[in-house]
Structures are given as C-alpha cells and as structure tokens.
Amino acid sequence: MIKNPSKTLNFHNNYDLLKTEIREYFIHVYNRYETLFECLTEQAYYKRADPLRHPLIFYYGHTATFYINKCIVSNILSNKDRINPYLESTLAIGVDEMSWDDKLQDRDNWPKVSTIKDYRKKVFEKILNVIDSLPLIEPINTKSPWWIIMMGIEHENIHLETSSMLVRHLPINMLVEKNNWSLLCDSENNILNITKNQIINIESGDVKLGRPVINTPTYGWDNEFGEDLFKIYAFSTSKYLVSNVEFLEFVEDNGYQQKQYWTPDGWNYKSFNNVNNPRFWKKDLNTGNWYLRTLLKEIDMPWDWPAEVNYLEAKAFCNWKQSKISSDVNKIYCRLLTEPEHTLLRNRFVTDDTAANHGLVQQSPCSVFRYNQGELNDIVGNVWQWTESFIYPFNGFEVHPAYDDFTIPCFDNKHNLIKGSSWVSCGNEIDINSRYAFRQHFYQYAGFRYVITNNSEYDIKYNSNNNPYETDDMVCQYIEFHYGSIYFNIPNYLKRCVEECINFLGNSIQFQNAIDIGCSVGRFTFEFAKYCDKILGIDLSARFIQVCYNIRDNVNLIPYVIPIEGDIKEYKQINPVEIRNDLSISLDDCSKINFLQKDACNLPLSEYNNYDFIFCGNLIDRLSDPKIFLETLHKRMVIGGILVMTSPYTWTETYTTKENWIGGKKISGEDQTTLQTLEILLSPHFELLKVKDIEFVIRETKRKFQHTISEMSIWRRK
Numbered sequence: 043m044i045k046n047p048s049k050t051l052n053f054h055n056n057y058d059l060l061k062t063e064i065r066e067y068f069i070h071v072y073n074r075y076e077t078l079f080e081c082l083t084e085q086a087y088y089k090r091a092d093p094l095r096h097p098l099i100f101y102y103g104h105t106a107t108f109y110i111n112k113c114i115v116s117n118i119l120s121n122k123d124r125i126n127p128y129l130e131s132t133l134a135i136g137v138d139e140m141s142w143d144d145k146l147q148d149r150d151n152w153p154k155v156s157t158i159k160d161y162r163k164k165v166f167e168k169i170l171n172v173i174d175s176l177p178l179i180e181p182i183n184t185k186s187p188w189w190i191i192m193m194g195i196e197h198e199n200i201h202l203e204t205s206s207m208l209v210r211h212l213p214i215n216m217l218v219e220k221n222n223w224s225l226l227c228d229s230e231n232n233i234l235n236i237t238k239n240q241i242i243n244i245e246s247g248d249v250k251l252g253r254p255v256i257n258t259p260t261y262g263w264d265n266e267f268g269e270d271l272f273k274i275y276a277f278s279t280s281k282y283l284v285s286n287v288e289f290l291e292f293v294e295d296n297g298y299q300q301k302q303y304w305t306p307d308g309w310n311y312k313s314f315n316n317v318n319n320p321r322f323w324k325k326d327l328n329t330g331n332w333y334l335r336t337l338l339k340e341i342d343m344p345w346d347w348p349a350e351v352n353y354l355e356a357k358a359f360c361n362w363k364q365s366k367i368s369s370d371v372n373k374i375y376c377r378l379l380t381e382p383e384h385t386l387l388r389n390r391f392v393t394d395d396t397a398a399n400h401g402l403v404q405q406s407p408c409s410v411f412r413y414n415q416g417e418l419n420d421i422v423g424n425v426w427q428w429t430e431s432f433i434y435p436f437n438g439f440e441v442h443p444a445y446d447d448f449t450i451p452c453f454d455n456k457h458n459l460i461k462g463s464s465w466v467s468c469g470n471e472i473d474i475n476s477r478y479a480f481r482q483h484f485y486q487y488a489g490f491r492y493v494i495t496n497n498s499e500y501d502i503k504y505n506s507n508n509n510p511y512e513t514d515d516m517v518c519q520y521i522e523f524h525y526g527s528i529y530f531n532i533p534n535y536l537k538r539c540v541e542e543c544i545n546f547l548g549n550s551i552q553f554q555n556a557i558d559i560g561c562s563v564g565r566f567t568f569e570f571a572k573y574c575d576k577i578l579g580i581d582l583s584a585r586f587i588q589v590c591y592n593i594r595d596n597v598n599l600i601p602y603v604i605p606i607e608g609d610i611k612e613y614k615q616i617n618p619v620e621i622r623n624d625l626s627i628s629l630d631d632c633s634k635i636n637f638l639q640k641d642a643c644n645l646p647l648s649e650y651n652n653y654d655f656i657f658c659g660n661l662i663d664r665l666s667d668p669k670i671f672l673e674t675l676h677k678r679m680v681i682g683g684i685l686v687m688t689s690p691y692t693w694t695e696t697y698t699t700k701e702n703w704i705g706g707k708k709i710s711g712e713d714q715t716t717l718q719t720l721e722i723l724l725s726p727h728f729e730l731l732k733v734k735d736i737e738f739v740i741r742e743t744k745r746k747f748q749h750t751i752s753e754m755s756i757w758r759r760k
C-alpha cells in the first residue's frame with residue numbers, strides 16, 4: 043500500500059504490489075486534482091486568472107487529454123480509443139511561456155464544465171482499464187508503457203500546483219472554500235516578536251547533479267537525467283527563507299521605486315505592470331495594514347510566512363541587501379542560491395524523513411521558523427526557492443519521444459530553476475532530482491533565501507554557459523553537416539577533406555601556423571589541429587563561432603533542432619566532450635585552437651599573415667569579391683606553404699554579384715570554369731599540386747537533401 047501518496051512511487055521489484063500501487067497512485071492524484079476544481083464556481087472556470095494563461099476550464103480538461111494523447115503516441119492506445127478527438131486536440135497544449143507584456147488571444151468557445159466533467163470520468167475509466175490490462179513483469183524504464191502512465195500522473199501533479207496558483211489569481215467571490223483547501227497554518231502575527239534572519243556558513247563541497255539513466259528508482263522528467271559535477275566554494279546563506287517581514291524592509295525602503303536594484307528586465311516588468319509590492323500583498327490605504335491573498339481568501343499579513351515573489355523581485359531584494367552590507371573597502375555580494383548550492387544543502391542537511399511543509403500535509407505556507415532541517419530551515423518545502431541558475435541539459439540528456447516539448451523550449455537561458463518544492467508540491471516535484479524552471483516574471487509558490495559571499499564568482503559554468511537551444515535553421519543545418527548523422531553512406535565531408543590533405547601531404551606533416559577561413563561550426567579546424575602547432579578558425583557568422591567555442595570549451599550538450607517535414611522537428615544534440623574525445627583533442631590541443639568572427643574579405647594583412655597552411659572550405663563562391671581575396675592570399679603565406687581550396691562553384695548573386703564571379707560564365711565568348719580562373723589568378727605565386735572531387739550531403743528535411751560534388755585543389759606557395 044502507498045504509505046505517503048504525496049511522494050512519487052518507488053519502482054521496487056515486487057511487480058504485483060507495484061502495479062497495485064500505481065493504480066492507487068493514479069486514482070489518488072486524479073481525484074485530488076478534482077478536489078481543487080470543486081472550489082470553483084461555474085464562472086470561475088472561464089475567467090482568465092492570469093492574462094498569460096488559459097482560463098481554468100482548459101487545465102481542468104488538459105490533464106485528462108494528456109493521458110489519452112500520450113497513450114496513443116506511445117501505442118498503448120490506438121486512435122480508435124479516442125474519447126473526444128475535438129477536446130483531445132484543443133486541450134492538448136497549454137500556454138507555457140510568454141513575455142510579461144504579451145497578451146493571449148481570448149477564446150469564447152470553451153467547452154461546458156459538465157462536458158469536461160463527463161470527459162474526465164471516461165478518461166478515468168479508460169486509463170484504469172489500461173492499468174489493469176497492462177502486464178508489469180520487468181523493471182520500469184523510460185521505454186516502458188508504465189513510464190507513460192507515470193508521466194500522466196506526474197503531469198497532473200504539476201498542474202495541481204500551477205492550477206492552484208491560477209485559482210489564487212481569481213476574485214474571491216468566484217470561489218468556494220471546500221475540501222480543506224482553505225485551511226491555513228498558524229502565523230505569529232506580531233511583527234515585533236519575529237526573530238531576525240541569521241547567516242549560516244556553509245563549507246565547500248562537491249556536488250553531483252543528475253539521476254542515472256539506467257535503473258532509475260522513480261519516475262523522472264527528461265531534464266533530470268544525465269550528470270554534471272560541481273566544486274562549490276564555501277558560502278554563507280540565510281538560515282530562513284526571506285519572510286514577509288524581512289521583505290517589508292525592502293518595500294518600505296522604496297526598493298520598488300529605485301531602478302538601480304533591478305535588472306533591466308525586472309525594471310521593465312515593474313514599470314509596465316506598475317508593481318510596488320509582491321503580487322499577493324494588499325494594503326488598506328486607510329489603516330496602512332497589509333493583507334495577504336491566499337489560495338481562497340484574504341487574511342491579515344502572516345509576517346513570518348515566506349515572502350512569495352518572482353525572480354525579478356527576489357533579485358532586486360538581493361541587490362538592495364548588497365548595497366546595505368557592502369562597501370568599497372569590503373566588497374560583499376548578495377545573490378540567490380544556485381542549483382548545485384541548493385543540492386549541496388539538501389545533500390548535507392535533509393534526511394529522508396525530514397519534516398517539511400510539502401506534499402499537501404498542510405494547505406498553505408507556514409512560518410519560516412517552523413521546520414528546522416539541520417542548520418537551516420525549509421531547505422525543502424514551504425515555498426520553492428528561486429535560483430540564479432538557468433535550466434540546461436546535463437550530459438546524457440535525452441528527450442523523451444512521447445513528450446519532446448516538455449523541457450527543450452526552456453533551454454534558452456531565460457528559465458530560472460526553482461528548487462526545494464512548496465506546500466502544494468507532490469510526487470516528483472518533491473524529489474531531490476526534480477528541476478522545474480520558469481520565466482523570471484512568473485509567479486509560483488516561490489520565494490528565496492539569499493547567499494552572502496565575498497566571492498563574486500560562482501558556478502562559472504552558469505556565467506559562461508551560453509547554451510541556449512539552437513533553433514537558427516542555418517546553424518542547426520551546419521551542426522548536423524559537421525557533427526551529425528551520415529546520410530547515403532557518404533562520409534563526413536570535413537573529415538574527408540582532412541584525410542585527403544594528409545594522404546597527399548603525409549601524416550608526419552606538421553604546420554606551425556594554420557588558418558581555416560570560413561570555418562563554419564569548426565569541424566575542419568578541430569580535425570586538423572593535430573597536424574598544427576597553432577590553428578585559427580574564422581567565420582563571418584558569430585553564431586557559428588559561438589558553436590565552435592562551445593565545442594572547444596564546454597562540457598554541456600549542445601541541443602539543436604532539424605526539420606523532419608513542415609513544422610515537425612527532430613531534436614538532436616552534440617556532446618562537446620565526446621567530440622573532443624573522438625577527435626583526440628586534449629586540453630593542450632584546445633589551447634592551440636582559436637576561433638574568431640572575421641570577414642574573409644576584410645582580414646588585415648598586417649595581422650593575418652605568415653601562414654604555412656590555409657584552408658578555404660566551400661568559401662570562394664560565398665565571397666562578395668573572390669578575386670581580391672585570392673590576389674592577396676600569397677601575401678599571407680610563407681614560401682612552401684600549402685593552400686587548400688574546396689568549392690562546388692555554385693555562383694549565385696545572393697553572395698557575389700555577377701561581375702565578380704570568377705568562373706561559371708563566358709569570357710570573350712568562351713566558357714570559363716572557376717578552376718581555370720583560379721590557375722590564372724594563383725599561378726604567379728602558387729603551383730597547383732592536385733585536384734580532386736569530394737562529395738557531400740547536407741540534409742534539408744527528412745526527405746530532402748543536397749548532394750554536392752565539391753572540387754578540392756591543393757596548391758603550394760612558390
């Protein structure tokens with residue numbers, strides 16, 4: 043039997059028992075979700091509580107359609123099993139993330155509450171039937187149909203929390219106090235009696251983030267799998283979450299009116315929305331008394347409860363605090379926790395049976411002084427804690443094919459992780475590995491604790507981790523071309539280019555100073571580095587160069603997306619560590635590889651010269667004036683240096699006006715090929731050593747490819 047249905051299930055190997063537990067877990071979570079919606083009057087279902095989200099009628103139906111849609115996409119059910127195709131289409135995808143000044147289009151044809159109620163009953167029966175008929179005879183893993191059932195349950199747990207936040211935005215007169223949702227924790231209301239926060243020193247330590255891919259003991263979302271390692275500097279942090287009374291100091295010191303404390307986005311958000319205090323604080327202008335809007339009612343301000351704010355407000359508070367405690371002589375920094383710091387605290391102080399305000403053991407936040415966990419309070423539970431960390435994929439991250447838009451859109455360095463869970467968090471949300479991230483202006487049941495340190499650096503990965511999900515079509519296409527799959531058995535083009543050069547020059551060749559002009563996302567530069575003391579890759583596109591840096595310097599995966607057909611995408615990733623290993627690039631090698639964003643047609647001769655190897659891969663037909671480029675090449679090279687050019691000579695006026703084409707046209711009535719012009723232009727200073735065709739394939743969609751024959755010419759500087 044499930045001892046505590048608020049926590050997620052442990053995948054033990056007594057399969058009969060586990061099947062019963064999953065069945066009960068499903069029933070429990072499904073019904074618990076219903077109890078929240080019973081607090082709504084009919085009109086509350088249709089009132090848009092937050093202009094950035096759908097009305098609650100959507101979320102009432104959404105979690106049920108999710109079960110059906112995910113079971114169909116995973117072949118547990120078939121299309122014939124659909125209960126209401128219209129609902130299963132229109133309620134499938136929620137509104138996740140938008141900017142704070144967006145507006146969601148109104149929709150007036152929402153289904154009736156009774157229709158959704160009836161639909162939910164049918165889904166309940168259908169899924170129960172699936173659970174009863176599915177055999178459970180081996181360990182549950184991400185490929186198992188049971189994973190999909192768990193996905194549906196945990197998805198509903200998430201929406202219980204996010205929907206309850208939407209309920210909190212609704213007018214009180216649209217709500218009814220039911221099912222214990224209005225029971226509140228006691229508060230020590232006397233503002234004068236409240237203990238001040240304390241600062242606790244935390245020793246340095248190592249932290250490993252991520253859950254194992256194989257033999258995971260519980261359900262986890264895709265973003266939790268894989269691994270990342272951190273060394274954490276010693277730091278100090280507040281013993282308690284910042285309480286309402288502590289946050290009041292910031293409000294009363296006019297913190298909301300002083301731009302210097304706010305990030306640019308924070309100030310824009312604050313100004314646009316005319317925000318002067320946390321969203322659920324209300325002030326009686328006659329008496330000056332503060333009140334707090336809870337889920338279903340308004341109460342006297344519970345000063346010892348945690349302040350619930352968004353990231354932008356938490357960050358402004360930290361900046362304000364820093365200005366109070368820091369001086370020019372003694373610089374002190376105040377900021378939020380990072381993800382690994384929070385995990386360090388959790389590993390160090392929180393035991394499995396720690397008492398905490400989570401899992402709906404209570405129906406509201408509670409005093410920050412109530413739950414002591416080792417040296418701190420509320421490391422887990424009460425309200426979530428905003429962190430400085432953006433969500434990013436761990437090494438080993440793999441998208442779950444049944445839910446490929448769960449995390450990927452959040453890898454954009456705009457979604458900050460919240461850690462620790464809240465009073466309403468259930469299931470996976472309470473798990474130490476859970477990673478939920480929201481845009482900085484979003485409100486959840488989240489507050490913060492601050493870090494005090496004299497070290498301005500922290501988790502350098504986060505500062506340098508420019509690892510957004512790459513969606514730029516051209517960049518993605520070239521990542522796939524350089525590092526992705528092989529198509530039609532045609533070998534990797536850049537690798538072939540290196541092999542052809544080395545086969546011709548001999549593999550004992552060693553260049554002192556090489557340059558790859560038009561390096562794109564860097565494969566040739568990396569591949570060729572072992573034959574050079576020093577190599578520079580340059581490209582006009584900063585986006586390409588950014589990929590090169592990430593491959594050279596980072597450990598985090600580089601996710602990218604390529605088209606399958608139309609709007610359907612395939613999510614892929616490259617792993618910089620694996621690429622460096624595959625190419626046998628050591629740390630020493632990395633130090634001799636550099637990349638710069640430069641225009642090949644505008645490279646100062648005084649700086650870019652003295653090369654003994656130049657590679658121009660598929661470059662000359664992309665230059666605005668190839669003749670000028672070619673005529674200065676010899677000045678950049680030492681005598682005996684090797685020049686390698688490849689090009690399919692696809693002249694087009696997109697890149698080169700016709701008068702500047704150096705081939706592919708008639709000159710004096712005769713056909714002039716590019717190779718002929720190259721010989722004319724280069725022969726005064728170069729000897730042509732070899733010409734060879736090299737083919738390559740670039741994928742456009744799953745069903746459309748460019749198959750190109752490039753001509754390689756190898757020259758020696760005379």
Ligand SMILES: [Fe+2]
Nearest residue numbers: 104136197201
């Ligand atoms: Fe959802």
